[in-house]
Amino acid sequence: xxxxxxxxxxxxxxxxxxxxxxxxxxxxxxxxxxxxxxxxxxxxxxxxxxxxxxxxxxxxxxxxxxxxxxxxxxxxxxxxxxxxxxxxxxxxxxxxxxxxxxxxxxxxxxxxxxxxxxxxxxxxxxxxxxxxxxxxxxxxxxxxxxxxxxxxxxxxxxxxxxxxxxxxxxxxxxxxxxxxxxxxxxxxxxxxxxxxxxxxxxxxxxxxxxxxxxxxxxxxxxxxxxxxxxxxxxxxxxxxxxxxxxxxxxxxxxxxxxxxxxxxxxxxxxxxxxxxxxxxxxxxxxxxxxxxxxxxxxxxxxxxxxxxxxxxxxxxxxxxxxxxxxxxxxxxxxxxxxxxxxxxxxxxxxxxxxxxxxxxxxxxxxxxxxxxxxxxxxxxxxxxxxxxxxxxxxxxxxxxxxxxxxxxxxxxx
Amino acid sequence: xxxxxxxxxxxxxxxxxxxxxxxxxxxxxxxxxxxxxxxxxxxxxxxxxxxxxxxxxxxxxxxxxxxxxxxxxxxxxxxxxxxxxxxxxxxxxxxxxxxxxx
Numbered sequence: 001x002x003x004x005x006x007x008x009x010x011x012x013x014x015x016x017x018x019x020x021x022x023x024x025x026x027x028x029x030x031x032x033x034x035x036x037x038x039x040x041x042x043x044x045x046x047x048x049x050x051x052x053x054x055x056x057x058x059x060x061x062x063x064x065x066x067x068x069x070x071x072x073x074x075x076x077x078x079x080x081x082x083x084x085x086x087x088x089x090x091x092x093x094x095x096x097x098x099x100x101x102x103x104x105x106x107x108x109x110x111x112x113x114x115x116x117x118x119x120x121x122x123x124x125x126x127x128x129x130x131x132x133x134x135x136x137x138x139x140x141x142x143x144x145x146x147x148x149x150x151x152x153x154x155x156x157x158x159x160x161x162x163x164x165x166x167x168x169x170x171x172x173x174x175x176x177x178x179x180x181x182x183x184x185x186x187x188x189x190x191x192x193x194x195x196x197x198x199x200x201x202x203x204x205x206x207x208x209x210x211x212x213x214x215x216x217x218x219x220x221x222x223x224x225x226x227x228x229x230x231x232x233x234x235x236x237x238x239x240x241x242x243x244x245x246x247x248x249x250x251x252x253x254x255x256x257x258x259x260x261x262x263x264x265x266x267x268x269x270x271x272x273x274x275x276x277x278x279x280x281x282x283x284x285x286x287x288x289x290x291x292x293x294x295x296x297x298x299x300x301x302x303x304x305x306x307x308x309x310x311x312x313x314x315x316x317x318x319x320x321x322x323x324x325x326x327x328x329x330x331x332x333x334x335x336x337x338x339x340x341x342x343x344x345x346x347x348x349x350x351x352x353x354x355x356x357x358x359x360x361x362x363x364x365x366x367x368x369x370x371x372x373x374x375x376x377x378x379x380x381x382x383x384x385x386x387x388x389x390x391x392x393x394x395x396x397x398x399x400x401x402x403x404x405x406x407x408x409x410x411x412x413x
Numbered sequence: 414x415x416x417x418x419x420x421x422x423x424x425x426x427x428x429x430x431x432x433x434x435x436x437x438x439x440x441x442x443x444x445x446x447x448x449x450x451x452x453x454x455x456x457x458x459x460x461x462x463x464x465x466x467x468x469x470x471x472x473x474x475x476x477x478x479x480x481x482x483x484x485x486x487x488x489x490x491x492x493x494x495x496x497x498x499x500x501x502x503x504x505x506x507x508x509x510x511x512x513x514x515x
Contacts, residue, residue, distance in 0.1 A: 113477065156475035162513045192475070193511055194500060200427075202515035220497040222476040224487075236476060236487050237498075251477060265472065266481045274471065295471045297514045331514065345515060353515055 002029050003097055004314075005088060007078055007257075008104035009035035009063050011043075011300050011391060012289030015307040016102050017071045018393030023315055026070055032096060033067055034088070036077040040066060041132055042386055043160070044300065047167055047336065049135040050142055051175045058383065060132065066391050078105075081261035083282050100284050100314060103270055105257060107160050107290035107298055109134075111250035114155055116226035118250075126226060126246045129168065130160065138247065142175070147184025148244030153233060154191045155223050159252045160290055160298040163345075165189070166196060167336045168247060173213040174338035182214075190218040190233065190241055199352040202345070205369045209337060252298070254291055269293035274349070275325035277310045284317070286310060295349065296329040304390055305330045308401040330403040332358075334379035342375035344368055348403040354410060359398040361407035368408065419444040430504050434468065437507030446505045449494075453505075457493055460485055461506045468508040474499060475511075 004020060006013045017033050024031065045059035067073045077091040081101070088096045109130045111118040117126065127141065128134035152169050159165075169189050176182040189196050189210070196210060196217050197203040210217060224236045226246070233241050233248075254268030263270055263281050271280040272287045274294040279285045288310050289303040296302045306327055313323045329349030336342045344366045345353035357364040365374050389396060416425045419440040424432045429445070431437055442461065446453050453461075463484040467474055476499070480487050494501040503510045 156477055157511055157513065158473045163515060166515075192499070193513055194497075197515055198510075198512040199515050206515070220500060222499070237491050237496075251475075266478055293472060295473075333514070335515075347514065 002099045004029055004031045004100045004102070005096055005098035006031070006033040006102045006104060007081070007088065008106055008255075008289075008291070009033050009067065009073070010040065010104065010106050010289070012106070012291075012303040012307065013102070013104035014040065014063070014066045014391045015304065015393050016104060016288060016310065018066075018068050018391070019307055019311040020314065021068045021070045022393075023311060024318075030072070031070065032072040032074065034074045034076060034078055034090065034096070035063060036075070038063055038075050039132075040391075042383060043130075044386070045383065046129050046132065046135040047164055047171070049132075050129050050138040050168075051171050052139060052143070053171075056132075056136060059135075061387065066387075068392075078257045079260070081257065081263060083261070083263065083285060086284070098284075100317070101286070102310075102314075103258075103263075103279070103285065103287040103291050104289050105255035105291045107252045107254055107269075109250040110253045111248075113251040113253070114223055114226060116228050117155075117248065119226070119228050121226075121228040125231065125244065126228065126248060128248060128250060130164075130249060130252075141245070145245060147176075147181050149186045149188065149242060150245050150247065151188050151190055151233070151241055151243035153189075153221075153223070153241075153246060153248040154193075155249060155251050156192055158298060159249050161333075162297055162299075163333060163335045165191075165249055169215050170209065170213060170338040171336055173215065186216075187214065188216045188218060188241065188243075190221045192222050193219065195219050201352055201354050202369065205355065206343070213338070258291070265293055267293075273325075274329065275327050276313055276323040277306055277327060278313065278317075278323060286314060294329070296327075297331045297333070299331050299333055300386070300390070301332040302330065304396070305332075305401040307393065308395065326402065328402045330401065332399065334375060334382065336376065336379060337371050340373055340376050341371040342379045343371055344375050344378065346403060346408075351403060351405075351408075351410075354408050356408040358407055359404070364407075428504075428510070430509055431507040434465075434507050441507065442505050449501050449505070451494065451501070451505070454493075456485065456489070457505075460490065460493065460502055464502055464506040464508060468506070473511065474503070 040063035042059045048054040080089040123137040127138040176185045258264035258268045270287045272292040290298040309326045347353045356368040358366045423436045
């Protein structure tokens with residue numbers, strides 16, 4: 001009997017379990033998936049939880065529900081990946097052998113990496129919204145907060161869902177307007193990058209949103225510490241931003257099991273071939289989703305496109321065929337802009353987001369890099385698509401794994 | 414667009430960053446550094462080497478990563494490239510400044 005072992009039952013792991021169970025003959029292959037937690041979260045929903053747009057029940061379900069019959073599900077913490085001996089050690093002592101390993105252990109926030117961030121004021125007036133607990137605590141805070149300086153902050157890159165901090169700023173503007181207290185709130189967006197927008201077309205198309213919504217920008221801010229006693233964030237160059245309420249994206253790191261196993265870079269991401277998704281560590285170890293070090297965005301849509309391509313490459317690997325260098329970094333992401341509108345961006349490693357229509361040229365119905373109500377409906381409908389199609393490994397019609405140029409307003413070179 | 418830096422014609426974007434890393438030379442680095450008011454020393458070159466290595470491996474740059482790598486202390490990094498060190502150092506190194514998806 002041969003073993004396919006999947007580490008992590010989040011978005012990526014669950015998709016791969018569903019893809020591979022229908023591809024591998026069960027008389028030859030045993031598929032096992034391991035996750036330390038029993039809950040599967042809809043992470044895009046964490047953006048809506050603080051503003052009471054979603055309730056807690058809408059963002060979580062029992063993970064086991066989505067693992068197909070024919071795949072063994074183990075809920076236990078993973079202690080070590082022993083690449084030399086093709087085994088994985090679980091916390092309670094069981095040792096799982098594998099012929100092929102898929103690492104889908106994701107990315108977590110690490111507020112403890114910044115001095116003063118995870119201190120006495122964590123979830124008091126310093127919040128994250130990248131965890132269920134953080135988003136819920138922030139919801140409770142916002143419900144009774146009557147105004148002041150709101151600072152939305154990115155510690156460093158890369159982060160999961162790079163657009164989420166901007167979406168948070170846009171939704172916060174709408175939330176306080178709807179509450180009738182917008183003039184009591186000062187919203188500042190603080191980033192280590194050169195601006196809230198860093199790509200030329202996106203900057204041109206979208207910068208008006210910051211002016212329109214009264215959001216100020218502080219750029220090139222590399223946080224050194226949070227002075228929680230005086231409600232200030234301080235950067236290495238001495239710049240200071242004062243806050244009453246700090247909503248921060250802490251440093252994002254890969255899972256600690258990657259560090260324990262000696263397989264990661266200095267952020268615990270796994271060095272992986274960006275086009276084949278085979279890791280650089282061993283031929284029979286593949287990686288997908290937020291756990292890798294590839295230069296694609298850390299987003300569910302990217303993992304969905306990767307899953308379709310990785311499935312093909314694992315099949316080729318099993319059959320002794322050369323892998324296809326197919327993955328192009330394709331990402332397709334909605335960006336909420338508040339009050340029932342959203343943008344859509346569709347891009348890859350070499351093509352920045354541009355205007356156009358998606359998925360059908362001319363018809364759309366979704367508009368690229370432009371606000372529309374249809375886009376917002378798409379974002380909201382996506383929750384259903386996630387639970388009922390995406391994580392079950394079902395292909396989304398008309399959306400190819402690699403980015404299509406159709407419908408995009410591309411410059412003639 | 415094109416620009417002439419240190420007697421070389423190079424492709425640059427509106428911010429003056431090289432768009433084709435293969436066109437970079439040490440002379441170009443010195444020229445860009447001069448424009449930024451920086452005289453390049455061995456300490457500067459050590460950082461430039463590190464940044465170019467990260468670029469070739471397509472790995473993201475961060476202050477925390479630089480700190481962890483031990484290539485240079487952060488206080489010194491700010492002293493060597495005053496006023497937005499990642500922005501300036503990447504320009505001199507001929508690589509794009511750190512970016513996001515939008």
